């Protein structure tokens with residue numbers, strides 16, 4: 455095998471703050487990679503397309519909640535790849551030449567594990583994430599366990615394959631946890647890719663959707679949301695969503711959004727603690743708050759208000775094989791228009807792709823790996 459295989463690797467843990475003048479990629483490097491010997495149940499694959507996740511960005515800029523990741527580490531858990539070689543042991547239906555996307559989260563697979571015994575590896579206390587616990591999809595080759603392989607559905611392209619994992623997070627959250635109904639008014643807070651995927655899936659379920667963002671998002675991400683026909687609202691501490699809903703927001707047909715300043719569902723994708731605190735003022739009694747984001751600090755909630763309004767606040771973590779199948783179906787049928795959200799880069803531009811993602815200049819960077 456060629457000795458010139460490359461990977462994009464996390465190296466340092468320096469905390470990089472916006473506008474500090476430090477390059478956002480000073481913790482990372484393009485490295486020459488070696489492929490380890492295949493162990494029992496493992497396969498070698500050639501990566502095709504790999505997407506950059508918000509968590510990859512967080513790790514790259516040294517956020518404390520990713521300090522546990524060992525460096526150096528070739529990151530990447532959203533990718534498509536082709537099977538090149540099967541290691542020793544059993545591999546089920548997996549064969550050389552298969553195009554697949556891996557389950558990002560690998561459970562302990564113990565029969566006694568309450569999560570793994572029902573095939574929900576995403577909820578296993580011992581779960582390991584490819585690209586964090588072991589080298590991942592930003593290497594031109596990847597070694598992984600064959601039982602985490604999910605073959606791409608017929609009709610799905612390898613580029614779309616890189617979007618299956620993030621979209622599966624949304625299908626799990628919206629279909630299994632939040633149960634959005636036709637005719638509902640839904641707020642998606644945050645207009646990154648997870649926010650806009652949520653907006654698309656919520657609308658496909660029959661909801662009318664409003665997407666929020668901040669001033670920084672105005673020309674790119676909120677604009678994208680607007681082009682897709684979502685109601686968009688720019689929020690700030692001085693002009694909160696609560697205040698704007700109270701003043702009255704209408705859709706493009708002039709029809710009021712929400713009722714008396716309240717909506718049916720809020721899907722939290724911003725990761726901003728104050729936005730989650732505010733959410734319980736925005737949702738009507740017995741409405742749903744679906745929490746997909748994670749937070750750098752504890753979040754203060756007016757729990758008494760939560761009780762008095764009988765709100766349902768639900769968290770949703772990751773996804774499992776079943777959610778991958780749903781996500782692939784949504785792309786194959788065009789329900790989720792993946793091409794609209796994909797920004798393609800060649801591997802030579804991988805550092806640029808990270809820079810653009812970290813600076814929120816694009817929606818979803820997907821890197822052609824080979």
Ligand SMILES: [Zn+2]
Nearest residue numbers: 507508509531
């Ligand atoms: Zn991710």
Ligand SMILES: [Zn+2]
Nearest residue numbers: 562567570578
């Ligand atoms: Zn387990």
